[in-house]
Amino acid sequence: MSWAGAEELFLSTSLASYLDKKLLVLLRDGRKLLGILRSFDQFANAVLEGACERVIVGDLYCDISLGLYVIRGENVVLIGELDLERDELPSHMINVSPAEIRKAQKAERDATDLKGSMRKRMEFLDLG
Numbered sequence: 001m002s003w004a005g006a007e008e009l010f011l012s013t014s015l016a017s018y019l020d021k022k023l024l025v026l027l028r029d030g031r032k033l034l035g036i037l038r039s040f041d042q043f044a045n046a047v048l049e050g051a052c053e054r055v056i057v058g059d060l061y062c063d064i065s066l067g068l069y070v071i072r073g074e075n076v077v078l079i080g081e082l083d084l085e086r087d088e089l090p091s092h093m094i095n096v097s098p099a100e101i102r103k104a105q106k107a108e109r110d111a112t113d114l115k116g117s118m119r120k121r122m123e124f125l126d127l128g
Contacts, residue, residue, distance in 0.1 A: 019039075021081050021082075022034065023035065024081075025079050034082065035050050035051030040073075041073075045073045047071075048068070050068075051068065052066055053066060058104065059094055060104050061096070
């Protein structure tokens with residue numbers, strides 16, 4: 001068995017302990033998904049039931065419902081079980097609507113874009 005094959009076998013067998021548990025899944029593109037693991041295969045492709053995407057911008061967050069969701073294993077960075085006895089988020093976090101979180105995401109993106117363009121305009125001042 002190749003190293004990659006052994007790694008896939010280990011990953012898929014270790015996922016068995018998460019079946020029917022609420023998980024947080026971090027994807028390569030930075031998205032955070034929550035849901036109950038219902039199924040998986042040898043490639044770590046997974047099916048989440050009652051899935052939602054948790055979007056966080058500053059102190060604001062929104063859980064956007066996705067329903068039954070299939071995740072391709074190659075996109076998974078991290079999987080962790082959520083402790084149902086503890087609060088998932090710090091108390092200062094504010095739950096907002098999907099429309100409000102999209103507005104906050106756009107404002108955050110615009111601010112980042114502005115910083116980048118200002119940095120480019122000021123490069124001529126770099127004396128280093």
